[in-house]
Amino acid sequence: MKLKLPNPGLDDRIPSHEDLERMETEEAGDRPKWDNKAQYLLTCVGFCVGLGNVWRFPYLCQSHGGGAFMIPFLILLVLEGIPLLHLEFAIGQRLRKGSVGVWRAINPYLTGVGIASLLVSFLVGMYYNTIMAWIMWYLFNSFQDPLPWSQCPLNANSTGLVAECARSTTVDYFWYRETLNTSAAIDDPGSLQWWMVLALFAAWTLLYVCCIRGIETSGKAVYITSTLPYFVLTIFLIRGLTLKGSTEGIKYLFTPDVDELLNPQTWLDAGAQVFYSFSLAFGGLISFSSYNSVHNNCEQDAVLISIINGCTSVYSATVIYSIIGFRATQKFDECQGDNILHLINAFDYPETSITIDNYDQVLTSLNQTNPDIIQGLPLKTCDMQNLLSQGVEGTGLAFIVFTEAIIKMPVSPLWAVLFFIMLFCLGLSTMFGNIEGVVVPLQDLRVLPQTWPKEVFTGVTCLISFALGLIFTLRSGNYWLALFDNFAGSIPLLIIGFCEMFAVIYIYGIDRFNKDIEFMVGHKPNIFWQATWRVISPLLMIFILIFYFVTQVTKDLTYLVWDEEASFPVLEARPYPSWIYVIIFILAGIPSLAIPIFALYKFFQRKCCKDKSYKDHPVDTISAKIEMNGKAKF
């Protein structure tokens, strides 16, 4: 399908192959460069591998048929993830600009795609760094023994534990009350929580110090932030496998249920996970790739990073579920132990007479002889499957389930510190990409004076994001964050991703793109890339976008609240107030609409100011070729 839309003036806007060769040999002083290939790969791996690999993928895997989920995941990784990644790397390396620059060079009407990337990176960066603030808060609190989330505080007159804590669990209380101090509804904002403001300040200043000069500084930081999580995951794997019950968790994770493959939701979730996991359409990857040398093998890089990302997801899922299996087994044993104790106390049997093995027999025989006493006892049903499926996604996994598992391990503070440092590094390296996706387009758009140094751009971005992010430190901040997570970082990205693919293949031209890759890498992309770029990946993107949009629009918009009066301690689903729809439109609509709005703006600008725009036709003379500083320009 050799469709190519007319695109006049493309050659004037982009450097030619000869220009690229020249720029390669000359010292390009003003454009940043990677110190070595490892730095580039580590930065991209760090950007792609983030919190989603640790707390979204394991949940999807377990809820969509365990081992069977690997099939849609791997298929969509190959058909959707790798082609899009290769595309972003190649176009960045070829056009040597950030996201706004690239799309503006391809066609000025497409500037909106870059601006949409900028807006999405900004919004996602705002709430992502708040999660980092939460992680830092937990990290700061891990340097004490006993850990603060292992005990309930006493109530006002020291007669007992605080009611909210006694009715739920210590970890729930620490998360919802002492960390978030959450209110009961999103309309009830409350005041700023000073400890959260401090943590958020710490998160943004730490990010600023790492990103202060772009990849010059962040490139050094990634040596640690991208490699440390793998060490910690390995340590946790070894620790987890030596704990009782870890194999239960891993079995639960990977037990395949092939029927799930027939459920379209499984494929939708797999596609969405692949797309978001690769941090595509943020603009950061295009930017990072543009600092490479022209003849860097971007094809190899794309395949390598995709494989690393996929393997990391599976590896971290194994580690997480080994620890979850341990926690579930502990809670199961405690539950059964309690039941046995109630029976023994009620009937005054000797201590070791009832064990886990004969519990059921004894219970049934006692139920026949003394049913009234049995009714009066607070016996609970201990369900292992239920315990294994509890709250294992998102912040619930990290701050509730995992922290509970940690307090049951010996030397808890050590494991807490390791875990939260790992989460922090995972998130920080992703934030580097986000900041890159905001700062470089800002510089390209020339919104602020060009003479200002990069430090100021980064500082302004961090300051504004911090100021706006204070909304997440309110008492209702948790609900706002869930809102941002659901709407700012989902549909706009899918739209931008599809537009990127369409723009490169059909507006820039697949022929030109193939020639570029042949020039850069040495060989023309093979039939796999041609098929996926032209047909398969765009179609997949459209399917996922449409189905995602339909599911979002048709389901009732509710959010989960922590309310002491309602169905406590389980979170209750409550519908959003009506003014939230305005906010949702701002979050999801404005970045998406930036694309057509900017195209229209450029169109009207061209039409009304037609005589003003002129093209430089440089006169081809010998003197034009010689630069004043004596260097010959050939």
Next chain:
Amino acid sequence: MLEKILLLLSLSFSVAEELCKPGVGEAYKVRFSIKTALGDQAYPWNKNEMFLFRAALAFAMRDYTNGEEFGVSDVHPCNETPRVSFWFVVTRPNNTELVDKGTVEMAIKKSRNRINGAFLLTDQTLEFDGIYPTLAAPVSPDTPPWLIVFGVVMGAVSVGIIALLVYPLVQRKLKKNMDADDEDSDEETGVKTAENGANDGIYNSTFSDDERFTQM
């Protein structure tokens, strides 16, 4: 004489049986979970352990009432079960008047740790039905530890920011000084032109042009 002693003994036994009635009056139930607490090192429950319990409780009563001479014989257990749980009542020394529940409770609460220690048990494994363990207040240090870590991290970050911002300025200054030195040394080795050597020569007024502007 022997008959009198026998009569007294049987009387005291029957008195004990009458005094200690499970679930009634001033009786308390106590429950031992020795195997749970000690596992392999659990000691078997026997009469000696029961004697120790009565002695410990007598000590607790003495300690609380500040000297009233309670003895082992003032603690009357009954209804012992294989669970290792039984009821008991406490009587005043030298008579059969029962000590009220409240006093017994306060005495036990005061000396709970000592009683637990005598049996190598804890509040959870040596339970007195109805007497809840006093909750130990969670340890809260004066400065929350997280503020200390926060301070350390912010200090390091501030030093980092200042260093990164100041470093290029310092570098530029050093470079300027180095360049200025290079230029000076170049001037010495270079050709002495009129501009540089003007101070050394004699000003020759013949060639000077008073008219600064070219005459038309």
